[in-house]
Amino acid sequence: MIVKQIWTGNAYRNFNYLIACSETGEALAIDPLDHEKCLQAAKEEGWDITQILNTHEHRDHTGGNEAMVRATGARILAHKNAADKIPDIARGLAAGDVVKVGKTVELEALDTPGHTMCHVCLLSHTDRPALFCGDTLFNAGAGNCHHGGHPAELYKTFSGQLARLSPATLIYPGHDYIENNLRFTLSREPDNRQAQDMLERLASQDPNDAYVSTLDVEMQINTFFRLTSPTVIAKLREAFPDLPDSPDPRTVFLKLRELRNRW
Template sequence: MIVEQIWTANAYRNFNYLIACPETGEAMAIDPLDHKKCLALAKERGWEITQILNTHEHGDHIGGNKAMVAATGAKILAHKNAKDRIPGMDRGLGAGDVVSVGKSVDLEVLDTPGHTMSHICLLSRTDQPGLFCGDTLFNAGAGNCHNGGHPNELYHTFAEQLSRLPETTQIYPGHDYIANNLRFTLDREPDNTEAESLLDKVDHQDTDHAMVTTLAEEKKINTFFRLQNPTVIARLREAFPELPDEPSPKEVFLKLRELRNSW
């Protein structure tokens, strides 16, 4: 499997992706908002884009579909419940489905509600898995739930799916928010030396060659995985005095998401 992360340099700080089969040269474009950059890179590499995968239905993820289909004839794949919100969708996906690219790339579909209720992530079936996670999981952060999602569902996605993936899983999110997310981590957990060290490295990183974290690293620097950390809980109680003496992980997650909304 070949992965190309494409920095759009737009106001939303989107990442687009091309996943290619090295044997056949077939490729899939993930959330190709900047269709021109995606097409140019595929042409440079000698790849044929045959599929478009939308992680969810928001405009900054499906906005390049029409032009991409016009240029390539690629089929559009997305969550089966998003068919009324993604024009021209060819294949609806559900949990456990497999998306194949060429002869050598298989990606498992995870049904990951929270940011929206029709959101999917793709997990590569490779020696080192890659998670293409749209707006569910960001480097050092979690998606918001403002436009068609729900924080309860996002918590369950984190707790019951993402946290259980292999520690070596590489994280490929839909946006570059890592520096600001690390600042939120340090606001919640000022003694997190891992987050402080990483912020120094990525604060002005070259987004054309952005850092790719692993799940193991995320569990050290992403507050939304650190729900039983004493400092996180103590700091949270300053903002929410009504928090129980021993809050559940879900209570901590929901209060963190609430704080992040206005932070």
């Protein structure tokens, strides 16, 4: 499996992705908003884009579909319940469905509600797994739930699915928000040395050559995975004095998401 991360350079700080089969040159485009950059990257590599995967229905992820289909004839794949939100879906995906690219690439669809209720992530079936997570999981952060999502469902996705993946899983998010997200982590957990070191190392990184984290790293720097940290809980009780001394992880997650909404 060959992965090409494409930095759009737009105001929303989107990443697009091409996943290619090394034997056939067939490629899958994930959320190809900047269709021109995706098409140019595929041309340079000699790849043939045959499929488009939309992680969810928001326009900053689907806006390149029409032009990409015109240029390549690629089939559109998305969540099985997104047919009324994303035009011309050729294949609706449910949890456990496998997306094949050429002869060598298999990607498993995960049904990951929260940011929206029709969100899918793709998990590679490779020796070292990779997660293409759209707007569900960001480096050091979590997706918002403002436009068709629900924070309680996002918590279920984090705790019931993402946290159970292999720690070695590579994380490929839909946007570059790492610097701001690390600052939020440190506002909640100022003694998090790993987050501080990473912020110093990655401040003003070039998104054209972006750092790729792993789930293990996220467990250390992403406050939405650090729900039992004594510092996170103590700082949370400063913001929410009625919070119990030992709140359950779900409550911590929801309160963190509430704080992040206005941070």
